Amino acid sequence: MQKIGVFVCWCGSNIAGTVDVEAVAEALKSVPGVVYSVSYQYMCSAAGQKLITDAINEYKLDGIVVASCSPRMHENTFRKTAEAAGLNPYMVEIANIREQCSWIHKDKEEGTKKAIVLAKAAVAKLKNDKPLKAGTSQVTKRALVIGGGIAGIQTALDVADAGYEVDIVEQRPTIGGRMAQLDKTFPTLDCSACILTPKMVEASQNEKINIISYAKVEKVSGFVGSFKATIRKKARFVDETKCTGCSLCMQKCPSKKGKDEFNMNMNNRPAIYIPFAQAIPNVAVIDPEQCIKLKTGKCGLCEKVCAAGAINYKMEDELIEREYGAIVVATGFKPIDPSPLNEYGYAENADVVTSLELERLMNAAGPTKGTLLRPSDGKHPHEIVFIQCVGSRCDENTERGKPYCSKICCMYTAKHAMLIRDKYPDTNVHVFYIDVRTPGKNFDEFYRRAVEQYGVDYIKGMVGKVAKEGDKLMVRGSDLINNQQVEIAADLVVLATAIEPDPSARSIGTMLTASMDTNDFFTEAHAKLRPVESPTAGIFLSGVAQGPKDVPETVAQASAAASKVIGLLAKDHLVTNPCVAESNELMCNGCSQCEKVCPYGAITYIEKEVRGPGVREVRRIAQVNPAVCQGCGACTVACPSGAMDLKGFSNKQIMAEVDQICL
Amino acid sequence: MNNRVKTLTETALLISGVNPKKCMKCGKCSGTCPSYDKMEYHPHQFVSMVEKGQIEKLMNSASIYYCLSCMACVERCPRGVEPGKLVEAVRLMKIRQQDANHKNGNDIARIADENVPQQLLMAAMRKYRK
């Protein structure tokens, strides 16, 4: 007969308010096997833990049940307490009488009854517990950062600074992300490139950082500490080791109809191009859709002019396989396409632009060389209307856009308005807004400056219609404060479009089994207490991939993610969870059902001689890799022969709990 | 809210199927409305006034007849509030009111305000035909 101790926690009034904890402790005393049962105010406190230690020693307990909060909170605490007292830490069971009982019941009598049942079920399970021993696994001391925007760059710099190797995989030909496309940045109005490019250069010069640009992560297997990734480096048809970035090929290339993605497709670029002057790596790339040589076999001009001999039309995609201890998701965002919101006339009118397009129209390296000209006729706009919240803050059941606030647009609209009024005082600027949301250090002051010093006309209300009339855009909206409908004849309309995760985010999430919300932003392990970790061990979150944020917030989060990565890589090995699946070779018939359901690829099959009562033959049987298995239990349910079982959560244990509750 | 106000509000919500609490007070409906200047109470005010139980004010205002039922506000509201349906509901409540619809169809042409849009007259005449 086992000797079991039961410890019922009050959790102050959290549990004791709706559960008669003393009655629970009393009731458990009569359960066979229980030799000691007690309640206490705060079981997790030092005094509470001492109570447990003393009881283990005094009564020679060989298993304990703690009836308290969710095992997510304190299972670890009590396992350590038990271990320190000489008990196997897996001979501890938690009965969750807080989250699953006291917090959801009002009636004390009912709550008490349920708490007793839950505690008894935990005792029933404990009776079938076996001591388990945790193993260890190796940590590969290298991190993978997916996405080379400011988030990915900052995380990589910080991880490298701690002495670990980092690979940045960037899908575009250059790192830099959206911030490289911005003109000036709020709230200080410093030039975006001037503060970003030193970081890009630093990343490229850091010997611990390896930038793999124009590439995608294709496959990831493994688990925390030992991930294995397959990276497809797309053929750029230019040898990165030879190209000097002289850009002679760009000037000579006769195919000039490619759309310049960096300038939001507002001008053309050659088939061979370097996205922008400060690109990292500063290496040309050939767009195979536009290159005459690759399409027809004729031309080959760039090869002739390239003094470095870097052009290679036969280049093929390259597959890179590497191992990593940690993976950081920094895949960022893109602005939504506002065309479906047809009242704004974005698709029909060249002079209705998005804010990111405006950034390019104001930038010295942009299509207008930094002079603000309207796209339709290249004239100076004198009347400009900004519209905020375009496609943000919409009801989920409408087709109008995203349910969330995009967070950055109030500030960047104030920035745009201010910069335009500063540079072109003869231009009137109107901003239609619902609310101006500017929490943040020096942010509201910034917005007030736009109004008070720069005379930007803020109109509280939304725009109902933008219609072209002659060479003007008639913007009709409401002015709620003046209680009137207003119409403005504008030369340029700027839409503060909502932002959404990069379209590749969903596939990355699936690949990493990292959870996402319904908007495809990555979910953090705990909204408040673990904001830069994914619930999947070893996966970390950085930047807008996790939710809308501006550059200062992105950088702060990126460094936080880096510190988590460093904490992981600094370990020589990780303690693995011993609660993993195991197949009974006598019962397994090698049907492969379990392999199909395992989300971690932990199951393989081997031919093995099986010996048992009346059997002696070679059979195909399932084998679980305990280092890869996460103990999710999917295989135990899928197995038609009942051969798969989960240590610490065996079928027998679960049935014992169910029987205790139902019989 | 007293009982009468409560009943009126409930009726308006029932007929329209609108939940005015979903409104975020952005004013897009009023920025859209082609009859804005004719209306004493503008579409966004309709939503707000129904929420606050001021149905009688709306029933007694000519605004309910100036709405064209063009449903542009319904189409564009980012929160799916459908203000046009509320206007329609209040209009129906007025029409259904006992003793308030005693006018003879033949009188309409004589008493109609010449500024009333023709589309609305047509809609009104159809209602009188039965």
Ligand SMILES: Cc1cc2nc3c(=O)[nH]c(=O)nc-3n(C[C@H](O)[C@H](O)[C@H](O)COP(=O)(O)OP(=O)(O)OC[C@H]3O[C@@H](n4cnc5c(N)ncnc54)[C@H](O)[C@@H]3O)c2cc1C
């Ligand atoms: C119009 C506008 C104006 C702004 N103005 C300001 C401002 O003034 N001040 C300010 O603080 N903030 C501003 N912002 C916000 C700022 O742009 C963001 O905070 C910042 O860019 C976020 O950085 P990020 O690295 O998270 O994302 P991104 O900049 O989007 O970078 C993500 C990177 O990941 C890459 N990537 C995506 N998916 C994959 C994949 N599957 N594999 C490999 N690589 C991938 C992308 O190509 C990109 O390079 C503005 C934003 C906009 C739209």
Ligand code: SF4
């Ligand atoms: S070979 Fe292609 S990229 Fe090179 S110059 Fe000709 S068209 Fe341009």
Ligand code: SF4
């Ligand atoms: S940040 Fe401002 S403009 Fe952008 S969605 Fe939020 S409230 Fe609207």
Ligand code: SF4
């Ligand atoms: S458009 Fe919709 S959310 Fe905006 S004020 Fe009108 S009813 Fe309210």
Ligand code: SF4
């Ligand atoms: S339905 Fe009525 S209230 Fe709505 S926009 Fe049309 S006229 Fe205005």
